[in-house]
Amino acid sequence: MPRFRRFAALTATTVILVLGFRDGVRLAFRSHRIPPCSDVLAPLQVAPIPAGATAAIIAPARWRQLRLREPLSEAIFRRPDVHWLLVGNANGSPGVRYLVTIDPGLLLTDWHPIWRRGEVTVLVSDR
Amino acid sequence: MSAWAAVAVVLLTGLGLVRLVAPRIALAPSLATVPMFGMMATVAWLALLDVVGVRWSPLALLPLPIIALAAGWRGVARLEAAHRADVWLWLAIAVVVTHAALLAAVPSFSWDFRYDWGLKARVFAAAGCHDGAWLSAPSHAFVHPSYPPLWPDLLAVGVVLGGTLETAGAVWHATLAVGLAAACWFLAAPAPRWARTLASAAGAWPMVLSWPSYTGNAEPLVAYLVAAGLVGLLQMDGRARMWTVAASGAALALAKQEGMALGLGLVIAAWAALPRGQAARATSAWAGATGCWQLFLMYHGIHVREYSPSWTRVAHHLSVLVPSVVQAVKPKDLVLLGLWVVVLTVVEGRPAASLRRIVAVWAAAVAGAYLTTNSDLSWHLLSSLDRVMAAPLPAAAAALVGSQRWPSRTPGPADPRAPQVHGGAGKAHS
Numbered sequence: 001m002p003r004f005r006r007f008a009a010l011t012a013t014t015v016i017l018v019l020g021f022r023d024g025v026r027l028a029f030r031s032h033r034i035p036p037c038s039d040v041l042a043p044l045q046v047a048p049i050p051a052g053a054t055a056a057i058i059a060p061a062r063w064r065q066l067r068l069r070e071p072l073s074e075a076i077f078r079r080p081d082v083h084w085l086l087v088g089n090a091n092g093s094p095g096v097r098y099l100v101t102i103d104p105g106l107l108l109t110d111w112h113p114i115w116r117r118g119e120v121t122v123l124v125s126d127r
Numbered sequence: 128m129s130a131w132a133a134v135a136v137v138l139l140t141g142l143g144l145v146r147l148v149a150p151r152i153a154l155a156p157s158l159a160t161v162p163m164f165g166m167m168a169t170v171a172w173l174a175l176l177d178v179v180g181v182r183w184s185p186l187a188l189l190p191l192p193i194i195a196l197a198a199g200w201r202g203v204a205r206l207e208a209a210h211r212a213d214v215w216l217w218l219a220i221a222v223v224v225t226h227a228a229l230l231a232a233v234p235s236f237s238w239d240f241r242y243d244w245g246l247k248a249r250v251f252a253a254a255g256c257h258d259g260a261w262l263s264a265p266s267h268a269f270v271h272p273s274y275p276p277l278w279p280d281l282l283a284v285g286v287v288l289g290g291t292l293e294t295a296g297a298v299w300h301a302t303l304a305v306g307l308a309a310a311c312w313f314l315a316a317p318a319p320r321w322a323r324t325l326a327s328a329a330g331a332w333p334m335v336l337s338w339p340s341y342t343g344n345a346e347p348l349v350a351y352l353v354a355a356g357l358v359g360l361l362q363m364d365g366r367a368r369m370w371t372v373a374a375s376g377a378a379l380a381l382a383k384q385e386g387m388a389l390g391l392g393l394v395i396a397a398w399a400a401l402p403r404g405q406a407a408r409a410t411s412a413w414a415g416a417t418g419c420w421q422l423f424l425m426y427h428g429i430h431v432r433e434y435s436p437s438w439t440r441v442a443h444h445l446s447v448l449v450p451s452v453v454q455a456v457k458p459k460d461l462v463l464l465g466l467w468v469v470v471l472t473v474v475e476g477r478p479a480a481s482l483r484r485i486v487a488v489w490a491a492a493v494a495g496a497y498l499t500t501n502s503d504l505s506w507h508l509l510s511s512l513d514r515v516m517a518a519p520l521p522a523a524a525a526a527l528v529g530s531q532r533w534p535s536r537t538p539g540p541a542d543p544r545a546p547q548v549h550g551g552a553g554k555a556h557s
Binding site for chain 1: 230233250333339527
């Protein structure tokens with residue numbers, strides 16, 4: 001019986017090791033899976049949005065397949081000092097002074113661009 | 128400086144404290160508990176800086192290792208390598224170092240790391256404090272503001288000392304892998320050296336915890352802290368045992384929700400193993416850490432949004448339990464379940480009662496969390512069950528190996544006449 005128990009203990013430990021080795025090797029050979037919007041929104045880090053301001057980000061059509069939280073989370077990750085909202089269009093964000101979009105062709109009445117880097121454009125409200 | 132500077136600060140602090148509480152402990156067992164003492168002291172120091180209104184900075188962190196090393200200097204000066212090096216130990220070291228190097232080379236990138244633990248760390252580092260105002264903002268509810276702060280704090284120290292968030296996650300995981308492997312090596316005593324090498328390797332390469340989708344998560348921290356606490360409970364004696372269990376209980380309470388349950392299980396197990404006074408002190412450490420974090424949450428008006436402990440919710444989740452489990456459970460979960468069954472039925476001797484008590488408290492808490500979750504039960508199980516089940520497993524498996532009656536001359540812990548492996552006044556087991 002002690003022999004069987006020792007065998008069971010060693011087998012359990014070996015299973016943990018073998019499966020852990022498999023996971024570790026996968027990690028080593030896996031390219032980093034940074035969210036697709038991460039690189040695009042990276043310039044936000046230096047965008048001229050004052051700390052404490054409220055800003056809205058318009059999720060472009062090509063991101064609609066992502067989890068909705070993703071662009072918002074990435075914007076918060078890049079600028080945690082700004083209060084962020086995720087909106088479908090600029091009209092859905094009353095009271096918001098800053099708007100971030102990655103669509104260069106986006107034309108909005110009552111908004112004008114103040115800063116652009118990479119694909120990121122920051123607009124400010126004229127109202 | 129880099130994220131490695133954070134590891135250096137924590138390890139030097141931990142070394143000083145370990146030598147203070149157990150000056151005669153041998154070098155090798157220290158390796159298993161040094162990071163834990165360092166982490167606990169660091170989070171306490173950061174909280175102290177908050178209270179006195181000093182912003183977190185390299186300069187503000189500098190006194191911590193200096194004070195700790197000065198306090199434990201007599202023990203540090205007596206540091207001795209009392210561990211017998213043989214081919215099995217060298218093999219274990221090689222296996223551990225390989226995985227640690229691999230972990231350190233891959234910057235952390237998982238969703239939970241980037242937008243939960245890491246984001247909080249980034250905010251704390253930028254604000255130079257535990258930013259309660261940011262945590263309590265309704266728009267930041269998705270970062271789980273009520274989750275305990277130890278892991279974000281460690282990451283934040285890496286950022287404060289000049290590292291990037293992603294590398295901080297990587298170097299901490301490498302450090303935790305070494306700590307977990309060292310703890311497993313000692314938990315597997317007094318098994319033969321080759322069996323201890325196996326247990327140590329399983330600690331260095333734990334299943335699920337290194338899964339790419341989980342990189343940068345807090346589970347390796349929980350896995351290490353449980354293992355370090357078990358080293359204290361099962362392999363030490365005297366003051367060293369009490370302090371190690373106390374530090375582990377407190378650190379677990381500040382690591383994660385299920386860590387809180389594991390810490391409670393550990394201190395409950397301590398009541399059966401330690402003198403009453405020592406068990407009471409260990410319990411106070413757990414309760415103190417838990418209480419401090421709850422006070423912080425109350426002060427900033429932060430509520431636990433993830434769970435609603437109501438009978439209606441429990442009844443609802445029970446009604447959908449079977450289809451949710453069928454939908455969510457992966458083959459990996461069944462393997463983990465099987466391993467836990469083996470561990471809990473085969474373990475014997477002194478570790479058996481302790482392990483079963485800890486697992487009972489932890490399993491009850493985890494079941495309670497799933498039954499009261501505000502998320503969809505199936506999604507919650509799918510996204511977390513494997514890593515929750517996997518975290519304490521390497522330590523439990525190592526204790527299982529160590530609990531067996533091995534055909535050697537060394538008496539095991541099942542033998543009541545067995546000497547303590549090491550401790551405040553004990554001698555090192557090589």
